[in-house]
Amino acid sequence: MPEGHTVHRTANRFRKDFAGRELNISSPQGRFIDAVLVTGQQLESSEAFGKHLFLGFPSGFIRIHLGIYGKWRFAEFKAEPKEPVGQVRARFLSEHFVADLVGPTACEVIDLAGYQLQKSKLGPDPLRIDPADQELERFIGRCQRTKTPIGQLLMDQSVISGIGNVYRAELLFRARLSPFRTGNEVSEQDLAGIWFDAVKLMKIGVTKGIMLTRDDHLRGMPQLKDRYFVYKREGLPCRNCGNEVSLQLMSSRKLYWCTSCQKL
Numbered sequence: 001m002p003e004g005h006t007v008h009r010t011a012n013r014f015r016k017d018f019a020g021r022e023l024n025i026s027s028p029q030g031r032f033i034d035a036v037l038v039t040g041q042q043l044e045s046s047e048a049f050g051k052h053l054f055l056g057f058p059s060g061f062i063r064i065h066l067g068i069y070g071k072w073r074f075a076e077f078k079a080e081p082k083e084p085v086g087q088v089r090a091r092f093l094s095e096h097f098v099a100d101l102v103g104p105t106a107c108e109v110i111d112l113a114g115y116q117l118q119k120s121k122l123g124p125d126p127l128r129i130d131p132a133d134q135e136l137e138r139f140i141g142r143c144q145r146t147k148t149p150i151g152q153l154l155m156d157q158s159v160i161s162g163i164g165n166v167y168r169a170e171l172l173f174r175a176r177l178s179p180f181r182t183g184n185e186v187s188e189q190d191l192a193g194i195w196f197d198a199v200k201l202m203k204i205g206v207t208k209g210i211m212l213t214r215d216d217h218l219r220g221m222p223q224l225k226d227r228y229f230v231y232k233r234e235g236l237p238c239r240n241c242g243n244e245v246s247l248q249l250m251s252s253r254k255l256y257w258c259t260s261c262q263k264l
């Protein structure tokens with residue numbers, strides 16, 4: 001499943017290739033019937049919030065959530081765009097650019113009230129730093145008010161938005177924090193540490209398009225097997241202590257961690 005950095009990249013791409021232009025929006029597959037509500041209108045804004053993409057038009061917003069299987073295909077063309085391939089839910093067309101959306105969990109047109117409601121349900125996004133919103137304080141407050149384990153809180157989009165399974169595992173390892181420590185037992189300092197670490201790593205993710213978390217490997221394009229501390233490394237030696245990396249389900253998602261580096 002794409003994590004927040006991917007959605008921010010898509011928002012940037014829309015801003016660059018489509019913003020300020022009147023878009024032809026269609027649904028080759030036929031399931032996005034709302035396309036008629038906004039087609040022909042000018043794209044006024046393109047914004048990522050957590051894992052949601054909001055495209056703003058004069059008469060409303062398109063909200064897109066890729067879910068597990070959703071994908072984007074972008075292309076530039078000279079005369080005519082290529083025919084859509086597969087089950088394309090939505091096609092966005094400008095003079096020279098095309099974006100095809102396949103298999104999203106959500107693709108709908110909402111009005112301003114719907115847009116505000118969606119945003120109000122989302123926790124702070126480390127990639128949208130606005131000190132005026134007191135984002136960090138909100139995150140700390142939400143965590144410290146509950147006995148839910150921190151490993152679960154990081155995956156809760158109403159607590160912090162944009163984090164998925166990879167960043168969850170890696171952030172906790174980097175903080176040497178047990179995923180099972182309850183929110184109320186994680187210090188303000190540790191929570192702030194996780195927050196700023198998420199800001200740092202996710203910004204790199206936006207720039208590079210891949211998730212990098214090991215300080216020695218933040219510059220290059222390391223192979224998948226070298227990229228992470230614990231994610232998908234169950235049974236392999238921990239890169240810090242040599243202990244076997246553990247795997248267990250937490251709220252039906254796979255959780256990777258080192259029981260020795262991340263003691264409860």
Ligand SMILES: [Zn+2]
Nearest residue numbers: 238241258261
């Ligand atoms: Zn370890």
